[in-house]
Amino acid sequence: MHSHPLTIMIRSIFTLILCCCLSVSSVLAETDKQERDLYRDLETFANVLTLIQQYYVDEVDSGKVLTGAINGMLSSLDPHSAYMTAEDFRALEEETSGSFTGIGVEISIRDGVLTAVTPIEGTPADRQGIQPGDQIVRINGKLTKTMNLMEAVKMLRGEVGTKVTITIHRKQWKTPKDYTLTREAIPLVSVNSMVLEPGYGYIRISNFQTSTTKDVVSALAGLRKKERLQGLILDLRNNPGGLLDQAVNVSDLFLDKGVIVTTKGRFKEEQMVFEAHPTGGGNTFSMVVLVNSGSASGSEIVAGALQDHKRAIILGTTTFGKGSVQTVLPLPEGAGLRLTTAKYYTPSGDSIQATGIKPDMIVPLVPVIPETENVTEAAAANTTIREKDLPNHLKNETLAPGYRPAKEKEMGNQEENFQRVDEIEQVSKRLEKDNQLRTALIILKSLDFAADQATD
The missing domain is CATH 2.30.42.10 (PDZ domain)
Known part of the structure; x- marks a missing residue:
């Protein structure tokens, strides 16, 4: 029985792979038994492929079979390692870019x-x-x-x-x-922010992408323009993670010293320690970090670092528990391999893999049940209507063309006041619906009150 030409080619490839594996194995001091096992497994694979090519009921697309074998091999390792076609690789680049x-x-x-x-x-x-x-x-x-x-x-x-x-x-x-x-x-708008009350700000990070740290810095600057920042709520709920360096850099914004996260893998290049740098004391305000079961990977790095350094109170429910680092390795023709290369550990040395970050304060989210199912009524309740929005409203004659009001500055301030009223209404509605956010704000204010009492 003659071997299929494709099988002969694949056996040649596997012989080459085997030679490479044996060369690497000598460097890594692998045993002779492991080398023999590897050869036997590769030979088994080639034999199975031969039988498929010769006896399968339909003609087999060898490329599809080999891709399936690669996918099966990677899925046997862990849930996050995967083979990416060129199309998949491009999609990943788009996602991290925004x-x-x-x-x-x-x-x-x-x-x-x-x-x-x-x-x-x-x-x-x-x-x-x-x-x-x-x-x-x-x-x-x-x-x-x-x-x-x-x-x-x-x-x-x-x-x-x-x-x-x-x-x-x-x-x-x-x-x-x-x-x-x-x-x-x-x-993927990575960062949103708002003022909850004078002196108390809120920043939500929905994922960690290339611009996240820069956007958080801008958000902090915007909050400081309005009031002296006494306390901050950092919302990482339902944040699935993203770029490791961005999670580290965001943590660094709120820490002056100490380890942020440690990664450990099989080889020296995966043994890394990320440490905080002095921020000049600019971010010394009180902090509460919100997390839940949807907070994973990068958001767990931030929460773990701030918790271990006692920089923030972690509030919510236990996080997802993804404590591994994936590296994207390029392959020929634009394809790629997403491979788990390390595990990360919080500053205290704990791995959160499959256990997650446990909050300092367990506060489950209590969903608000709408009082009415009437869509029209619900929409009306969430819409601010003013005189100028009504059909056929009377015009302000003082604003006719050619007329210059004497109190333009006051009119401008009035418009700013209207905008501020809108912001206050939005914040009130958000606090009403979100018991975790309400609790976090109460804690922040309590911390400031306790600090004031101590200084008195």
């Missing part, structure tokens, strides 16, 4: 099941009520059990305006439910 097209949910494979880590705020997944921990059992009717991570990502993404149906299983439900979502361009 936008992508899809439904807006970070996913992972947990216990062999495709799982939602967190929906991105304001996206189709968020508006439809997808929650951290939801199991995605089907995408457009196709079972996800056999998919790797990148295959699932590819199915969830697509052209703007197209629809995708996902079947969700939630622990509280007896049967799964279908959700049909319309894909959108997902702009």
Whole structure:
């Protein structure tokens, strides 16, 4: 029985790989037994491929089979290692640079099941009520059990305006439910901020991308323009992570010294210690950090560093527990390998892998049940209507063309006051709906009160 030409070629490739492996193994002082096992396993693979080529019922696409073998090999390692085609690689670059097209949910494979880590705020997944921990059992009717991570990502993404149906299983439900979502361009606005009360600011980081640290610095400067900053709430809820260096740099903004995070891998280059630098004492205000089960990876680095250094009170619920670092390794023709290369450890030396960051104060989010289901009434309650918004409202004659009001400055101040009233109303509504945010603000004010009493 003659070997298939493709099998002969693959055996040659595997012989070359084996030679490389044996060379590396001598450097790493691997045993003879490990070398023999490796050779036997590669030989088994080549034999299986030969049998597939010769006896499978249909003609086999060898490229597809080999890609499947690579995906199976990587998925056997951990849920976050994956092979990326050139298209997948480009999508990853777009995401870290600030936008992508899809439904807006970070996913992972947990216990062999495709799982939602967190929906991105304001996206189709968020508006439809997808929650951290939801199991995605089907995408457009196709079972996800056999998919790797990148295959699932590819199915969830697509052209703007197209629809995708996902079947969700939630622990509280007896049967799964279908959700049909319309894909959108997902702009990853990394940082948002607002003043909660005079002297107390709020910054939300939705993910860590290339501009995150710069955006946080700008947000802090904006908050300081309005009042002396006495306290800050840093919201990392439903933040799935992102770029490691950005999580480190954000932590560095609030720490003057000490270790932020340590990474440990098999080789020397993965043994890294990231330390804080003096900030000149500019960020000495009190802090509360909000986290939940959707806070993962980079957001856990920040929360862990600020908690261990007693720089902030961590409030909310236990985080996701992703304590590993992935490195993207380029492959020929634009493809890439996303490979777990290290684990990270908090300043105290703890790994949060599969355990998460436990808050200093456990405060579950209590959802607000709307008093009315009437959409018109709900919309009216959330809209500020003024005289100028009414149809056929009377014009202010003093603002007629050619007329210069004597108190232009006062009119400008009045407009600023209107804007401030709007901001206060928005903050009030946010605090009313968010018991975790309310609790964090009360704690901040209590800390300042206690500090004032101590100095008196």
